[in-house]
Amino acid sequence: MIRYSYETTLEVKIVGRRRKKEEKIIRRSLPEFYLCPNCAKNTVKVTLDKKNNIAIIRCSSCGLKDRVIIQPQTAEVDAYSQFVDQYYGTEKIEGKKIV
């Protein structure tokens, strides 16, 4: 009888431990900075706004700010390359306007 109750207590303890088990999700906060086409520093941050299908690109060094239209599956890197294309594209157009 004593042995039985001991085992029961032990079992409860194990179950209790299992229930208390928390999944530790280690989130590595990877600050992904990209090269700024304006100031050539690695200070560009891409923020994906998937609700509005846009990506906000911001350089913390020179304050360059832009946004590009993204697809739901667009990754930050893709949004960044879009931004770079857009940036140089705009520069070209502006250059034409000036000339």
Ligand SMILES: [Zn+2]
């Ligand atoms: Zn910059």
